[in-house]
Amino acid sequence: MPNVAEDPAISTLFPVVAVALIDREGRVLVQRRPAGKMMAGLWEFPGGKVEPFETPETALARELVEELGIVVDPAVLEPAAFASEPLAGRHLLLLLYICRDWAGTPDALHAEKLLWCRPEQLYDLAMPPADLPLIGRLKALV
Template sequence: MSVPDPGNPPKTGLVVVAAALVDRDGRLLVQQRPEGLSMAGLWEFPGGKVEPGETPERALIRELAEELGVDVEQACLAPACFASDMLGDRHLLLLLYVCRKWHGTPVAHHASALRWVRPIELYGLAMPPADKPLIGLLEALV
């Protein structure tokens, strides 16, 4: 995780939301970033950018519907942890929610692949830098 340089503040901020979908066996869903996107091939938690005027929860519900085709109620999103990192010249704030209940079967609409993994298996996956510090917290939560 990179630390912002106080003498050179980030030009913009980027708020991103993600979900740790947990199945009945205690496994987490991760998706692989497709070719053509930054960080292609890396595994990440499903989610995306918070658009202007959206709450983080509304954005995550929208992103999960778009990316996975699942419906989630706001009451089923439990705030879990966050990460703060530099992404180029922007400051990234990643808000991670845990979700154990949704409607539908996840399908990779905007990812190369989906995988259900145990929290400890996340350590062996290539993941974006902002996601890595969240693994230990998820391991304790799940």
């Protein structure tokens, strides 16, 4: 069993939460990362990092207010899938949730653009490597 202190991939675990907002037509919301940020121009599921002492669901609800201006009750977030990927000297653990119920209209507060699309259309978008394996699972759940 690896020693956490000796394995940099374990000692630098970077937990991130994301959401597949699904509208009544079965479309998923993605946002384009703005210029000046890592992976600028790529499409991603909205979300962000989990701060110390936050649950993933609480972190995601906070991020959705900050990024999209919408309010989500953490209790309605359904765990869907996860991805594990090395990222810039850390190890990303991306937890994807599904949400079909929120208050407000999503707005691109920290992104270049928002796009509603069918899950199969996500394959046509340039997305971060950790998001790609989540598409197949998402298609099965929608």
